[in-house]
Amino acid sequence: DGGITQSPKYLFRKEGQNVTLSCEQNLNHDAMYWYRQDPGQGLRLIYYSQIVNDFQKGDIAEGYSVSREKKESFPLTVTSAQKNPTAFYLCASREQGKGTEAFFGQGTRLTVV
Amino acid sequence: GDSVTQMEGPVTLSEEAFLTINCTYTATGYPSLFWYVQYPGEGLQLLLKATKADDKGSNKGFEATYRKETTSFHLEKGSVQVSDSAVYFCALSESNQGAQKLVFGQGTRLTINP
Numbered sequence: 001d002g003g004i005t006q007s008p009k010y011l012f013r014k015e016g017q018n019v020t021l022s023c024e025q026n027l028n029h030d031a032m033y034w035y036r037q038d039p040g041q042g043l044r045l046i047y048y049s050q051i052v053n054d055f056q057k058g059d060i061a062e063g064y065s066v067s068r069e070k071k072e073s074f075p076l077t078v079t080s081a082q083k084n085p086t087a088f089y090l091c092a093s094r095e096q097g098k099g100t101e102a103f104f105g106q107g108t109r110l111t112v113v
Numbered sequence: 114g115d116s117v118t119q120m121e122g123p124v125t126l127s128e129e130a131f132l133t134i135n136c137t138y139t140a141t142g143y144p145s146l147f148w149y150v151q152y153p154g155e156g157l158q159l160l161l162k163a164t165k166a167d168d169k170g171s172n173k174g175f176e177a178t179y180r181k182e183t184t185s186f187h188l189e190k191g192s193v194q195v196s197d198s199a200v201y202f203c204a205l206s207e208s209n210q211g212a213q214k215l216v217f218g219q220g221t222r223l224t225i226n227p
Contacts, residue, residue: 006156031213040220041219042202042217042218042220043157043202045214048215058214090157094215098145098164098206099145099162100206101162102215104156105156106155106156107156
């Protein structure tokens with residue numbers, strides 16, 4: 001089945017550690033996105049990528065990093081510089097073009113312990 | 114930059130009531146507009162969309178009309194069911210040919226009581 005897969009579903013991290021969240025899609029979409037969701041704040045854009053080997057900062061990129069070495073993969077690293085990393089992280093992909101639908105993964109809930 | 118504003122939640126209704134969730138946007142050009150729905154512990158799913166002024170998106174009894182003159186895309190349903198309980202997000206996609214950001218509102222939590 002075609003779709004977008006995030007792993008793991010739950011992740012625990014000690015303070016001061018970096019952690020990488022996985023996002024893989026087999027929809028052949030060019031564009032991929034990472035969002036952070038906090039209660040009452042909706043979705044905030046962290047990074048997005050239009051093509052392989054290129055990506056742009058979103059509204060809250062500080063403390064995060066990404067790579068786009070393959071079309072189907074867009075991993076997000078939460079670094080120790082992120083002051084408040086506990087949140088629900090959502091990855092999405094979509095075709096290029098006007099009005100195309102974004103497909104979302106099931107999300108990763110990251111908790112700093 | 115572009116932005117989306119939704120009505121504050123949470124919204125609680127009785128089954129078979131009429132639903133309206135307001136959404137207004139600020140954007141340059143002619144964005145595409147979307148409503149997404151999120152069930153507990155899951156990602157978002159597209160509910161409906163509209164890509165130009167006066168278009169009406171519809172799905173599962175929900176409707177929204179792209180109103181350029183009022184920069185609005187309000188979600189409506191004539192008779193809600195308990196299964197409609199979820200969080201609803203209004204979103205826009207920029208209209209420029211380059212990087213196409215997806216911008217979301219803050220979400221509206223809807224609870225339908227039997």
